[in-house]
Amino acid sequence: MAAVIRRLVLWDVDGTLVRAGDIGGAVFDRALEAALGKPPTGRVRMSGKTDPQIVREYLDLMEIEEVDGLVDGVLRRIEELLSAAASSGELAAGGEALPGTAEVLERLAADERVVSSLLTGNIAANALLKVAAFGLERWLDFEVGAYGSDHADRNLLVPVALSRLKSARGVELGPGDVWVVGDTPRDLDCARAAGSRCLLVGTGRYSAGDLALLGADAVVGDLSDTAGVVELLAADLA
Ligand SMILES: [Mg+2]
Structure with a gap:
């Protein structure tokens, strides 16, 4: 074949x-807050961008220096949060x-x-x-x-x-x-x-x-x- x-x-x-739905952006906010101890100060436009690119733009916006492993750590947290939202039905319900x-x-x-x-x-x-x-x-x-x-x-x-x-x-x-x-x-x-x-x-x-x-x-x-x-x-x- x-x-x-x-x-x-x-x-x-x-x-x-x-x-x-809203969860798509909310997982970035929650993951950044968990990793950095404070929520993002604004919203980055996400359309068409890659997830690592979006995380780096958030770090720039928050004037936080990118250190080794930080972007990957935030991305892992985003994956955990989205997985939880999928399991709970929140993702399907909101989108x-x-x-x-x-x-x-x-x-x-x-x-x-x-x-x-x-x-x-x-x-x-x-x-x-x-x-x-x-x-x-x-x-x-x-x-x-x-x-x-x-x-x-x-x-x-x-x-x-x-x-x-x-x-x-x-x-x-x-x-x-x-x-x-x-x-x-x-x-x-x-x-x-x-x-x-x-x-x-x-x-x-x-x-x-x-x-x-x-x-x-x-x-x-x-x-x-x-x-x-x-x-x-x-x-x-x-
Ligand atoms: Mg698209």
Whole structure:
């Protein structure tokens, strides 16, 4: 089966597949307070950034010098807090899967030429918790994804996923065989950095109208047009 895989679709998580709700930001506040003894003095804009990048921006905001192990310690605490929120049902109760996501992922999973995985700023554990809270995990091959825990620079993540596809599934694809699906200019940047195509979705902080100005390969308001989105992402796979 592996030999027929021709397309890798890399999905962003927040604002693209799911909306995690208030808990997504609150775990950063709580983890920083636990690690530093005081809460953040403001909120860092998180859209499109990797988790380690967000933690470093918080440390800058709080004028705290980054010392060895501090960022990793905060990230571990964030993972514990999100895991607890997933177990208690708080994550599922406060968030949602975005329109059309389950249908598109299910349809793509039925096409053996296509693998869907994640490309997200979330550390891997949190990405899994967030999609699983809304039942989307069954259509995603997490092992070949790329995460904020792999690199703080999102623009380096498409090659990480491609090398995992090769090592874990024995499939060698190039960046031109990849679609990145996301909700921010940063998702487009990381696709362009790799030479991959990009679909932007207006379900996060940016409207489809704003995203349309960026020059992505395609822009939609949301993913509810199942046939149209599947056709786009599985195009030219004769
Ligand atoms: Mg996003």
